Every structure is written in C-alpha cells, then in structure tokens.
Amino acid sequence: DIVMTQTPLSLSVTPGQPASISCKSSQSLLHSDGKTYLFWYLQKPGQSPQLLIYEVSSRFSGVPDRFSGIGSGTDFTLKISRVEAEDVGVYYCMQGIHLPSTFGGGTKVEIK
Amino acid sequence: EVQLVQSGAEVKKPGESLRISCKGSGYSFSSYWITWVRQMPGKGLEWMGRIDPSDSYINYSPSFQGHVTISADKSISTAYVQWSSLKASDTAMYYCARAFGSRYGMDVWGQGTTVTVSS
Secondary structure, eight states: OOOEEEEOSEEEEOTTSOEEEEEEESSOOBOTTSOBOEEEEEEOTTSOEEEEEETTTEEOTTOOTTEEEEEETTEEEEEESSOOGGGOEEEEEEEOSSSSOEEOOOEEEEEO | OOEEEEOOOEEEOTTOOEEEEEEEESSOGGGSOEEEEEEOTTOOEEEEEEEETTTTEEEEOTTTBTTBEEEEEGGGTEEEEEESSOOGGGOEEEEEEEEOSSTTOEEEEOOOEEEEEOO
C-alpha cells in the first residue's frame, strides 16, 4: 500500500494568518494519463469529510479560493491563505492512484 | 442535489450480524462507484472497499477482505456493508462516499453510521 505522511500533526493559527500542511507519498501519484491523483479533505468537528481539492490543485465546487494545493510526484502541500474560524477541523490527504486508496494520518487545525 | 443518506446508529453484541445502508439520490446511482470508509473512535480514515452499482463489481482493501461484505441494489439506489459476526473492534463510524470520476477520488459523502459493538 502507498503510505501517506502528513505534517504537522496539529496547527494552531491566528485568524487571518496563512497555514500550510505537507503530505508526502511513498510512491509517485502521477498516473500514465498525465494526472496526479492527490486529494485533500477537511473533516469539521462532528461532520463527515468534505472534498476540498482534487488532482493536486483543483478546487472542488464551492470551496473558497483561500484554499490552494500544490505539488507533484510525491510531495504535496495544502495552503490556506487566510485562516478563518470555519476552517477548524482535521485535514486529510488521500492518494487515489492505486487501490487500496490510503489517507494521511490527518492534521488538526485549530484557531488561536 | 446529490445526496447519500445512511442508515441510523446501531448497537450490537459481539457475534451478531449487521447490515448498514447508503441510499443515493439526485444523480444516476448506477453511474458512480460507491466507496466505504471506516473511522475508528478518535482515529483517521481507512478505505475499506468500493462497489460499482451497475454490475456489483467490488474491490476490497486487503485489510477488510473477508471481514465485511459490500453489496448494492441499483433498483433502489442503495449500497450496503454487512458483517456476519461482529467484534468489539468493529466499533467505528462508517461512511459511504461517491467516486466522482477522478480515478478513485470521492466527492459526496454520507453523514456516517455509528456502529457500537459491546457485550
């Protein structure tokens, strides 16, 4: 299985400040079709996970543009340009290139 | 609106059987794979398996193969996970999610079903 490693484990951010989460995969997530299947999800407290970013950098419908994703191959980053109170929760990266899909361990974001 | 609505919370004893469900609406249920994900208390997300509702072809994670059975009934737009003999270690939240065409990525998630197994 592909191992997904996220850092940091937790993040405490002042509202309006940026935040960054790293995700590294044990194998390249670049498919022969030219796409890279790395996804970011946010699980807000008491809720189901929700899709933020797909294929490294594409924002899902309705996701604010303060969320962005970058990266390639095995190294990826989720950036929040200005953290808001509603952004608290646990962020997960997931690889969707090989089955079984695997998730990172999660990064808990809280507001200072 | 695309929705996945899951069955309600369950409390079972070890050794009992159980089937939980996930009903899709607002889209063509047969056209999108359904994935199941486990979240044990206080832990992260684990991919269990997925089913193509159009023909019930299934992929299981090796970690779950033999422990659960995934199925679907496209006539009622519903997918299922079932256990024949529950263990305390099956206590978890279980989510279904729709695979949306970006290979194995999922877009819409159900609200989750809590399964508690305790004597």
